[in-house]
Amino acid sequence: MSVIQVQGLRSLKGEIKIQGSKNAVLPIMAAAVLHKGTTVIHNVPRIQDVFCMLGILERIGCIYSLDGHTLTIDASDIKCAEIPEEYIKSMRSSIILSGPLLGRLGDAVTSFPGGCSIGQRPIDLHLAAFRTLGAVIEEKDEKLCASAKTLVGADIYFPFPSVGATENALMAAVYAKGITVIHGAAKEPEITSLCEFLNNMGAIIHGAGTSRLAVTGVTGLHDSEFIVAGDRIVAGTYLTAVMAAEGNVLLDGIRPGHLTAALSLAERMGAELKLYKNQLEVSMRGRPDCVNVVTEPYPGFPTDLQSQVMAVMASGSGWGRVEETIFEGRFGAANELKKLGADIVIEGKRAIVHGLYPLKGNCVAAPDLRGGAALVVAGLAGEGVTEISECHHIERGYEDICRDLSSLGAAIRGKE
Numbered sequence: 001m002s003v004i005q006v007q008g009l010r011s012l013k014g015e016i017k018i019q020g021s022k023n024a025v026l027p028i029m030a031a032a033v034l035h036k037g038t039t040v041i042h043n044v045p046r047i048q049d050v051f052c053m054l055g056i057l058e059r060i061g062c063i064y065s066l067d068g069h070t071l072t073i074d075a076s077d078i079k080c081a082e083i084p085e086e087y088i089k090s091m092r093s094s095i096i097l098s099g100p101l102l103g104r105l106g107d108a109v110t111s112f113p114g115g116c117s118i119g120q121r122p123i124d125l126h127l128a129a130f131r132t133l134g135a136v137i138e139e140k141d142e143k144l145c146a147s148a149k150t151l152v153g154a155d156i157y158f159p160f161p162s163v164g165a166t167e168n169a170l171m172a173a174v175y176a177k178g179i180t181v182i183h184g185a186a187k188e189p190e191i192t193s194l195c196e197f198l199n200n201m202g203a204i205i206h207g208a209g210t211s212r213l214a215v216t217g218v219t220g221l222h223d224s225e226f227i228v229a230g231d232r233i234v235a236g237t238y239l240t241a242v243m244a245a246e247g248n249v250l251l252d253g254i255r256p257g258h259l260t261a262a263l264s265l266a267e268r269m270g271a272e273l274k275l276y277k278n279q280l281e282v283s284m285r286g287r288p289d290c291v292n293v294v295t296e297p298y299p300g301f302p303t304d305l306q307s308q309v310m311a312v313m314a315s316g317s318g319w320g321r322v323e324e325t326i327f328e329g330r331f332g333a334a335n336e337l338k339k340l341g342a343d344i345v346i347e348g349k350r351a352i353v354h355g356l357y358p359l360k361g362n363c364v365a366a367p368d369l370r371g372g373a374a375l376v377v378a379g380l381a382g383e384g385v386t387e388i389s390e391c392h393h394i395e396r397g398y399e400d401i402c403r404d405l406s407s408l409g410a411a412i413r414g415k416e
Protein backbone atom coordinates (compact mmCIF):
# COMPACT_ATOMS: atom_id res chain seq x y z
CA MET A 1 0.00 0.00 0.00
CA SER A 2 1.65 3.25 -1.03
CA VAL A 3 -1.31 5.65 -0.91
CA ILE A 4 -4.18 6.10 1.57
CA GLN A 5 -7.35 8.01 0.71
CA VAL A 6 -9.53 9.38 3.50
CA GLN A 7 -12.93 10.99 2.99
CA GLY A 8 -13.34 13.07 6.13
CA LEU A 9 -16.15 14.33 8.36
CA ARG A 10 -17.60 10.98 9.45
CA SER A 11 -17.72 10.20 13.14
CA LEU A 12 -16.20 6.95 14.49
CA LYS A 13 -18.07 4.34 16.45
CA GLY A 14 -17.32 0.79 17.61
CA GLU A 15 -14.67 -1.35 19.22
CA ILE A 16 -11.18 -2.17 18.09
CA LYS A 17 -8.55 -4.64 19.21
CA ILE A 18 -5.13 -2.98 19.47
CA GLN A 19 -2.20 -4.81 17.84
CA GLY A 20 0.91 -5.90 19.75
CA SER A 21 3.52 -3.24 20.49
CA LYS A 22 6.24 -2.50 17.91
CA ASN A 23 8.61 -1.00 20.45
CA ALA A 24 8.15 -3.97 22.79
CA VAL A 25 8.44 -6.74 20.22
CA LEU A 26 11.57 -5.49 18.41
CA PRO A 27 13.92 -5.68 21.43
CA ILE A 28 12.29 -8.95 22.48
CA MET A 29 13.03 -10.45 19.05
CA ALA A 30 16.60 -9.19 19.38
CA ALA A 31 16.88 -10.66 22.89
CA ALA A 32 15.84 -14.09 21.57
CA VAL A 33 19.33 -14.20 20.00
CA LEU A 34 20.83 -14.46 23.49
CA HIS A 35 19.43 -17.96 23.93
CA LYS A 36 20.86 -21.03 22.23
CA GLY A 37 17.39 -22.53 21.80
CA THR A 38 13.77 -21.69 21.07
CA THR A 39 11.64 -18.69 22.00
CA VAL A 40 7.91 -18.37 21.31
CA ILE A 41 6.41 -14.87 21.17
CA HIS A 42 2.64 -14.25 20.98
CA ASN A 43 0.71 -11.14 19.88
CA VAL A 44 3.42 -10.17 17.38
CA PRO A 45 2.19 -7.34 15.12
CA ARG A 46 2.49 -8.08 11.40
CA ILE A 47 4.25 -4.81 10.56
CA GLN A 48 7.18 -3.97 8.29
CA ASP A 49 9.65 -3.42 11.15
CA VAL A 50 8.92 -6.94 12.41
CA PHE A 51 9.47 -8.35 8.91
CA CYS A 52 12.71 -6.39 8.69
CA MET A 53 13.90 -7.76 12.04
CA LEU A 54 12.99 -11.27 10.84
CA GLY A 55 15.12 -10.65 7.73
CA ILE A 56 18.11 -9.83 9.93
CA LEU A 57 17.53 -12.79 12.25
CA GLU A 58 17.46 -15.11 9.25
CA ARG A 59 20.68 -13.62 7.83
CA ILE A 60 22.57 -14.15 11.09
CA GLY A 61 21.46 -17.78 11.30
CA CYS A 62 18.15 -17.97 13.19
CA ILE A 63 15.32 -20.17 11.98
CA TYR A 64 11.83 -18.78 12.51
CA SER A 65 8.16 -19.36 11.77
CA LEU A 66 5.45 -16.72 11.96
CA ASP A 67 2.01 -18.28 12.27
CA GLY A 68 -0.62 -15.51 12.47
CA HIS A 69 0.62 -13.46 15.39
CA THR A 70 2.76 -16.18 16.97
CA LEU A 71 6.46 -16.15 16.25
CA THR A 72 8.87 -18.99 17.02
CA ILE A 73 12.58 -18.18 16.86
CA ASP A 74 15.23 -20.88 17.03
CA ALA A 75 18.56 -19.16 17.70
CA SER A 76 20.51 -22.38 18.40
CA ASP A 77 22.95 -21.72 15.61
CA ILE A 78 24.04 -18.10 15.12
CA LYS A 79 26.45 -18.04 12.19
CA CYS A 80 27.29 -14.41 11.90
CA ALA A 81 27.75 -11.39 14.20
CA GLU A 82 27.20 -8.80 11.49
CA ILE A 83 23.96 -6.86 11.07
CA PRO A 84 23.63 -6.40 7.28
CA GLU A 85 23.94 -2.76 6.26
CA GLU A 86 20.81 -2.66 4.10
CA TYR A 87 18.71 -3.52 7.17
CA ILE A 88 20.41 -0.86 9.29
CA LYS A 89 19.37 1.67 6.66
CA SER A 90 15.75 0.51 6.49
CA MET A 91 15.26 0.11 10.25
CA ARG A 92 17.31 2.22 12.59
CA SER A 93 16.38 0.13 15.61
CA SER A 94 18.30 -2.83 14.15
CA ILE A 95 21.04 -1.38 16.39
CA ILE A 96 19.37 -3.16 19.34
CA LEU A 97 20.74 -6.46 18.02
CA SER A 98 24.30 -5.40 18.80
CA GLY A 99 23.89 -5.88 22.60
CA PRO A 100 22.60 -9.46 22.36
CA LEU A 101 25.15 -10.40 19.67
CA LEU A 102 27.98 -9.02 21.79
CA GLY A 103 26.64 -10.87 24.85
CA ARG A 104 26.17 -14.18 23.05
CA LEU A 105 29.16 -14.25 20.67
CA GLY A 106 31.58 -11.70 22.10
CA ASP A 107 31.36 -9.83 18.79
CA ALA A 108 28.92 -7.50 17.08
CA VAL A 109 29.46 -5.76 13.76
CA THR A 110 27.19 -2.92 12.75
CA SER A 111 27.54 0.48 11.13
CA PHE A 112 26.50 3.98 12.18
CA PRO A 113 22.76 4.10 11.48
CA GLY A 114 23.04 7.79 10.52
CA GLY A 115 20.39 10.46 10.92
CA CYS A 116 16.77 9.95 9.98
CA SER A 117 13.81 12.18 9.23
CA ILE A 118 13.07 12.83 12.92
CA GLY A 119 16.62 13.67 14.05
CA GLN A 120 20.27 12.69 14.15
CA ARG A 121 19.76 9.87 16.65
CA PRO A 122 23.39 9.16 17.61
CA ILE A 123 24.42 5.86 19.25
CA ASP A 124 27.17 7.17 21.53
CA LEU A 125 25.36 5.99 24.69
CA HIS A 126 24.99 2.43 23.31
CA LEU A 127 28.71 2.28 22.54
CA ALA A 128 29.70 3.83 25.88
CA ALA A 129 27.67 1.14 27.70
CA PHE A 130 29.44 -1.65 25.75
CA ARG A 131 32.83 -0.11 26.55
CA THR A 132 31.93 0.09 30.25
CA LEU A 133 31.25 -3.65 30.20
CA GLY A 134 34.73 -4.22 28.75
CA ALA A 135 34.13 -4.26 24.98
CA VAL A 136 36.59 -2.72 22.56
CA ILE A 137 34.99 -0.80 19.70
CA GLU A 138 36.83 -0.26 16.44
CA GLU A 139 35.78 1.50 13.27
CA LYS A 140 36.87 -0.42 10.15
CA ASP A 141 35.74 0.43 6.60
CA GLU A 142 32.75 2.39 7.96
CA LYS A 143 31.80 -0.61 10.09
CA LEU A 144 31.66 -0.60 13.85
CA CYS A 145 33.12 -3.72 15.42
CA ALA A 146 32.50 -4.34 19.11
CA SER A 147 34.33 -7.26 20.69
CA ALA A 148 35.09 -8.62 24.12
CA LYS A 149 36.66 -11.87 25.33
CA THR A 150 34.57 -11.57 28.47
CA LEU A 151 32.08 -8.89 29.41
CA VAL A 152 32.34 -7.90 33.06
CA GLY A 153 29.50 -6.38 35.08
CA ALA A 154 29.98 -2.67 35.89
CA ASP A 155 28.14 0.54 36.75
CA ILE A 156 26.78 2.20 33.61
CA TYR A 157 25.73 5.84 33.93
CA PHE A 158 23.44 7.39 31.32
CA PRO A 159 23.35 11.21 31.37
CA PHE A 160 19.73 11.14 30.12
CA PRO A 161 17.34 8.28 29.47
CA SER A 162 17.69 6.47 26.14
CA VAL A 163 15.29 3.63 25.39
CA GLY A 164 17.55 1.87 22.88
CA ALA A 165 20.78 2.31 24.87
CA THR A 166 19.08 0.98 28.03
CA GLU A 167 17.86 -2.07 26.08
CA ASN A 168 21.27 -2.71 24.53
CA ALA A 169 23.04 -2.36 27.88
CA LEU A 170 20.54 -4.74 29.53
CA MET A 171 20.91 -7.40 26.86
CA ALA A 172 24.72 -7.17 26.75
CA ALA A 173 24.81 -7.48 30.56
CA VAL A 174 22.78 -10.70 30.75
CA TYR A 175 25.89 -12.90 30.27
CA ALA A 176 28.41 -10.43 31.78
CA LYS A 177 30.37 -11.73 34.77
CA GLY A 178 29.03 -10.31 38.04
CA ILE A 179 26.58 -7.46 38.53
CA THR A 180 25.80 -4.60 36.16
CA VAL A 181 23.91 -1.59 37.44
CA ILE A 182 22.39 0.77 34.89
CA HIS A 183 21.89 4.25 36.36
CA GLY A 184 19.67 6.74 34.54
CA ALA A 185 17.84 3.96 32.68
CA ALA A 186 14.78 4.73 30.58
CA LYS A 187 11.50 3.76 32.30
CA GLU A 188 9.25 3.13 29.28
CA PRO A 189 6.83 0.16 29.64
CA GLU A 190 8.67 -1.51 26.74
CA ILE A 191 11.82 -1.67 28.92
CA THR A 192 9.79 -3.27 31.69
CA SER A 193 8.44 -5.78 29.24
CA LEU A 194 11.96 -6.56 27.97
CA CYS A 195 13.04 -7.17 31.60
CA GLU A 196 10.04 -9.46 32.12
CA PHE A 197 10.86 -11.34 28.92
CA LEU A 198 14.53 -11.76 29.89
CA ASN A 199 13.70 -12.85 33.46
CA ASN A 200 11.19 -15.31 32.04
CA MET A 201 14.01 -16.92 30.01
CA GLY A 202 16.34 -17.14 33.02
CA ALA A 203 18.03 -13.73 33.32
CA ILE A 204 18.19 -11.98 36.70
CA ILE A 205 17.14 -8.34 36.46
CA HIS A 206 15.80 -6.14 39.25
CA GLY A 207 14.39 -2.62 39.14
CA ALA A 208 12.22 -2.83 36.01
CA GLY A 209 10.24 0.39 35.60
CA THR A 210 12.74 2.44 37.60
CA SER A 211 15.81 4.42 36.52
CA ARG A 212 18.16 1.91 38.25
CA LEU A 213 18.33 -1.55 36.74
CA ALA A 214 20.50 -4.28 38.27
CA VAL A 215 21.50 -7.29 36.15
CA THR A 216 23.19 -10.31 37.71
CA GLY A 217 25.08 -12.18 35.00
CA VAL A 218 24.04 -15.77 34.23
CA THR A 219 25.75 -18.52 32.22
CA GLY A 220 22.72 -19.87 30.39
CA LEU A 221 19.09 -19.18 29.50
CA HIS A 222 16.22 -21.52 28.70
CA ASP A 223 13.38 -21.88 26.19
CA SER A 224 10.49 -19.55 26.95
CA GLU A 225 7.13 -18.20 25.82
CA PHE A 226 5.94 -14.59 26.12
CA ILE A 227 2.91 -12.43 25.20
CA VAL A 228 3.65 -8.96 23.81
CA ALA A 229 1.55 -6.13 25.32
CA GLY A 230 -0.82 -4.02 23.22
CA ASP A 231 0.76 -1.05 21.46
CA ARG A 232 0.20 2.09 23.58
CA ILE A 233 1.21 4.33 20.66
CA VAL A 234 -1.25 2.70 18.25
CA ALA A 235 -3.93 3.04 20.96
CA GLY A 236 -2.94 6.69 21.41
CA THR A 237 -3.14 7.22 17.65
CA TYR A 238 -6.70 5.84 17.54
CA LEU A 239 -7.56 7.99 20.55
CA THR A 240 -6.49 11.04 18.50
CA ALA A 241 -8.46 9.71 15.52
CA VAL A 242 -11.65 9.69 17.63
CA MET A 243 -10.86 13.19 18.88
CA ALA A 244 -10.42 14.49 15.33
CA ALA A 245 -13.45 12.68 13.86
CA GLU A 246 -15.65 12.77 17.00
CA GLY A 247 -17.60 9.69 18.12
CA ASN A 248 -17.37 6.91 20.68
CA VAL A 249 -14.87 4.02 20.51
CA LEU A 250 -13.66 1.25 22.81
CA LEU A 251 -9.94 0.47 22.48
CA ASP A 252 -9.32 -3.11 23.63
CA GLY A 253 -6.11 -4.89 24.63
CA ILE A 254 -4.03 -2.11 26.20
CA ARG A 255 -3.15 -0.93 29.68
CA PRO A 256 -4.58 2.62 30.08
CA GLY A 257 -2.03 3.10 32.89
CA HIS A 258 0.70 3.18 30.23
CA LEU A 259 -0.95 6.18 28.58
CA THR A 260 -1.52 8.39 31.62
CA ALA A 261 0.07 11.55 30.20
CA ALA A 262 -1.72 11.20 26.85
CA LEU A 263 -5.05 10.52 28.57
CA SER A 264 -4.81 13.55 30.81
CA LEU A 265 -3.99 15.66 27.73
CA ALA A 266 -7.01 14.20 25.89
CA GLU A 267 -9.23 15.11 28.86
CA ARG A 268 -7.86 18.66 28.92
CA MET A 269 -8.77 18.85 25.22
CA GLY A 270 -12.35 17.79 25.95
CA ALA A 271 -12.43 14.01 25.43
CA GLU A 272 -14.47 11.92 27.86
CA LEU A 273 -12.64 8.78 28.93
CA LYS A 274 -13.56 5.60 30.78
CA LEU A 275 -10.63 3.48 31.93
CA TYR A 276 -10.83 -0.28 32.45
CA LYS A 277 -8.09 -2.81 33.24
CA ASN A 278 -7.33 -3.65 29.60
CA GLN A 279 -9.59 -1.25 27.74
CA LEU A 280 -10.17 2.43 27.20
CA GLU A 281 -13.42 4.03 26.06
CA VAL A 282 -13.14 7.42 24.41
CA SER A 283 -16.00 9.79 23.54
CA MET A 284 -15.63 13.12 21.77
CA ARG A 285 -18.45 15.56 21.03
CA GLY A 286 -17.65 18.88 19.38
CA ARG A 287 -14.22 20.21 18.52
CA PRO A 288 -11.23 19.52 20.79
CA ASP A 289 -9.64 22.49 22.57
CA CYS A 290 -6.08 23.39 21.66
CA VAL A 291 -3.78 23.25 24.72
CA ASN A 292 -0.04 23.31 25.47
CA VAL A 293 1.91 20.05 25.46
CA VAL A 294 5.58 19.13 25.94
CA THR A 295 7.09 15.76 24.97
CA GLU A 296 9.15 14.04 27.66
CA PRO A 297 10.63 10.63 28.48
CA TYR A 298 8.14 8.20 30.09
CA PRO A 299 6.01 8.78 32.11
CA GLY A 300 5.76 12.17 30.35
CA PHE A 301 3.85 12.79 27.14
CA PRO A 302 5.39 10.55 24.42
CA THR A 303 7.13 12.02 21.40
CA ASP A 304 5.60 9.17 19.36
CA LEU A 305 2.16 10.82 19.80
CA GLN A 306 3.26 14.41 19.22
CA SER A 307 2.44 14.58 15.49
CA GLN A 308 -0.99 13.00 15.96
CA VAL A 309 -1.89 15.47 18.73
CA MET A 310 -0.72 18.32 16.51
CA ALA A 311 -3.13 17.03 13.84
CA VAL A 312 -6.00 17.05 16.37
CA MET A 313 -5.17 20.60 17.47
CA ALA A 314 -4.90 21.72 13.83
CA SER A 315 -8.58 20.81 13.48
CA GLY A 316 -9.54 21.92 17.00
CA SER A 317 -10.55 25.23 18.48
CA GLY A 318 -8.38 28.01 19.93
CA TRP A 319 -4.58 28.19 20.15
CA GLY A 320 -2.08 25.66 21.47
CA ARG A 321 1.65 25.10 21.69
CA VAL A 322 3.45 21.82 21.01
CA GLU A 323 7.01 21.51 22.30
CA GLU A 324 9.24 18.63 21.11
CA THR A 325 12.14 17.97 23.48
CA ILE A 326 13.23 14.46 22.44
CA PHE A 327 13.96 14.62 18.70
CA GLU A 328 15.20 17.78 17.00
CA GLY A 329 13.52 17.12 13.64
CA ARG A 330 10.10 15.80 14.51
CA PHE A 331 7.87 18.48 12.98
CA GLY A 332 7.83 16.92 9.51
CA ALA A 333 4.04 16.53 9.62
CA ALA A 334 3.51 20.28 10.14
CA ASN A 335 4.31 21.29 6.55
CA GLU A 336 1.98 18.59 5.22
CA LEU A 337 -0.77 19.60 7.65
CA LYS A 338 -0.47 23.14 6.28
CA LYS A 339 -1.37 21.75 2.83
CA LEU A 340 -4.66 20.68 4.45
CA GLY A 341 -5.22 24.29 5.54
CA ALA A 342 -3.74 24.00 9.04
CA ASP A 343 -2.38 27.15 10.67
CA ILE A 344 0.91 26.11 12.29
CA VAL A 345 3.99 28.23 12.92
CA ILE A 346 7.25 26.47 13.85
CA GLU A 347 9.63 28.34 16.15
CA GLY A 348 12.62 26.08 16.85
CA LYS A 349 11.42 23.19 18.99
CA ARG A 350 7.96 24.76 19.44
CA ALA A 351 4.97 24.75 17.13
CA ILE A 352 2.13 27.21 17.60
CA VAL A 353 -1.12 25.76 16.34
CA HIS A 354 -4.32 27.67 15.63
CA GLY A 355 -7.24 25.27 15.30
CA LEU A 356 -9.39 25.51 12.16
CA TYR A 357 -12.31 23.24 11.30
CA PRO A 358 -12.86 21.61 8.94
CA LEU A 359 -9.48 21.10 7.31
CA LYS A 360 -9.50 20.83 3.50
CA GLY A 361 -8.69 17.53 1.76
CA ASN A 362 -5.54 17.62 -0.40
CA CYS A 363 -2.59 15.49 -1.52
CA VAL A 364 0.10 15.11 1.14
CA ALA A 365 3.06 12.80 1.80
CA ALA A 366 3.84 10.89 4.99
CA PRO A 367 7.16 12.33 6.25
CA ASP A 368 7.79 9.50 8.75
CA LEU A 369 5.88 6.80 10.65
CA ARG A 370 3.94 8.91 13.19
CA GLY A 371 3.80 11.95 10.90
CA GLY A 372 2.02 9.70 8.37
CA ALA A 373 -0.45 8.51 11.01
CA ALA A 374 -1.03 12.18 11.92
CA LEU A 375 -2.02 12.94 8.32
CA VAL A 376 -4.57 10.12 8.44
CA VAL A 377 -5.94 11.64 11.67
CA ALA A 378 -6.11 15.08 10.03
CA GLY A 379 -7.83 13.59 6.97
CA LEU A 380 -10.67 12.43 9.24
CA ALA A 381 -11.32 16.10 10.08
CA GLY A 382 -10.96 17.28 6.48
CA GLU A 383 -13.65 18.24 4.00
CA GLY A 384 -13.39 16.09 0.85
CA VAL A 385 -10.63 13.60 0.14
CA THR A 386 -7.16 13.61 1.66
CA GLU A 387 -4.68 11.48 -0.27
CA ILE A 388 -1.55 10.47 1.63
CA SER A 389 1.41 9.09 -0.31
CA GLU A 390 4.63 7.45 1.00
CA CYS A 391 2.55 5.19 3.25
CA HIS A 392 5.37 2.64 3.56
CA HIS A 393 6.36 4.78 6.56
CA ILE A 394 3.00 4.05 8.22
CA GLU A 395 3.32 0.33 7.50
CA ARG A 396 6.50 0.22 9.60
CA GLY A 397 4.36 0.41 12.71
CA TYR A 398 0.64 -0.04 11.92
CA GLU A 399 -0.61 -3.47 10.90
CA ASP A 400 -3.52 -2.10 8.87
CA ILE A 401 -4.62 1.43 9.73
CA CYS A 402 -7.27 1.36 6.93
CA ARG A 403 -8.80 -1.88 8.21
CA ASP A 404 -8.88 -0.57 11.76
CA LEU A 405 -10.39 2.85 11.02
CA SER A 406 -12.86 1.59 8.42
CA SER A 407 -14.15 -0.92 11.00
CA LEU A 408 -15.05 2.17 13.07
CA GLY A 409 -16.93 3.79 10.18
CA ALA A 410 -14.21 5.91 8.55
CA ALA A 411 -14.23 6.18 4.76
CA ILE A 412 -10.61 5.18 4.23
CA ARG A 413 -8.86 2.89 1.80
CA GLY A 414 -5.33 1.97 0.78
CA LYS A 415 -4.11 1.72 -2.82
CA GLU A 416 -0.90 0.36 -4.36
Ligand SMILES: CC(=O)N[C@H]1[C@@H](OP(=O)(O)OP(=O)(O)OC[C@H]2O[C@@H](n3ccc(=O)[nH]c3=O)[C@H](O)[C@@H]2O)O[C@H](CO)[C@@H](O)[C@@H]1O
Pocket residue numbers: 022023024026093119120121122123124125126127161162163164165186190303304326327328
Ligand atom coordinates in the same frame (compact mmCIF):
# COMPACT_ATOMS: atom_id res chain seq x y z
C1 LIG B 1 12.16 0.99 18.59
C2 LIG B 1 11.92 1.98 19.66
O1 LIG B 1 11.70 1.63 20.80
N1 LIG B 1 11.89 3.26 19.31
C3 LIG B 1 11.59 4.27 20.29
C4 LIG B 1 12.84 4.65 21.03
O2 LIG B 1 13.78 5.12 20.08
P1 LIG B 1 15.30 5.28 20.52
O3 LIG B 1 15.67 4.18 21.44
O4 LIG B 1 16.11 5.46 19.29
O5 LIG B 1 15.25 6.65 21.30
P2 LIG B 1 16.14 7.12 22.54
O6 LIG B 1 15.33 7.00 23.78
O7 LIG B 1 17.44 6.42 22.47
O8 LIG B 1 16.34 8.64 22.19
C5 LIG B 1 16.13 9.68 23.11
C6 LIG B 1 17.08 10.80 22.84
O9 LIG B 1 18.41 10.38 23.14
C7 LIG B 1 19.28 10.68 22.06
N2 LIG B 1 20.35 9.64 22.07
C8 LIG B 1 20.01 8.33 22.07
C9 LIG B 1 20.98 7.36 22.08
C10 LIG B 1 22.34 7.74 22.08
O10 LIG B 1 23.26 6.92 22.08
N3 LIG B 1 22.63 9.08 22.09
C11 LIG B 1 21.67 10.04 22.06
O11 LIG B 1 21.99 11.24 22.07
C12 LIG B 1 18.35 10.61 20.82
O12 LIG B 1 18.93 11.29 19.72
C13 LIG B 1 17.12 11.27 21.38
O13 LIG B 1 17.29 12.66 21.33
O14 LIG B 1 12.52 5.67 21.98
C14 LIG B 1 12.05 6.88 21.39
C15 LIG B 1 11.84 7.89 22.50
O15 LIG B 1 10.82 7.50 23.32
C16 LIG B 1 10.77 6.61 20.61
O16 LIG B 1 10.42 7.77 19.90
C17 LIG B 1 10.97 5.48 19.61
O17 LIG B 1 9.72 5.09 19.08
Ligand SMILES: C=C(OP(=O)(O)O)C(=O)O
Pocket residue numbers: 022023092093118304369370397
Ligand atom coordinates in the same frame (compact mmCIF):
# COMPACT_ATOMS: atom_id res chain seq x y z
C1 LIG C 1 10.34 6.76 16.11
C2 LIG C 1 9.70 5.59 16.13
O1 LIG C 1 10.26 4.38 15.92
P1 LIG C 1 11.76 3.98 15.58
O2 LIG C 1 12.59 4.22 16.79
O3 LIG C 1 11.62 2.52 15.29
O4 LIG C 1 12.19 4.81 14.40
C3 LIG C 1 8.27 5.48 16.47
O5 LIG C 1 7.80 4.36 16.73
O6 LIG C 1 7.57 6.50 16.44
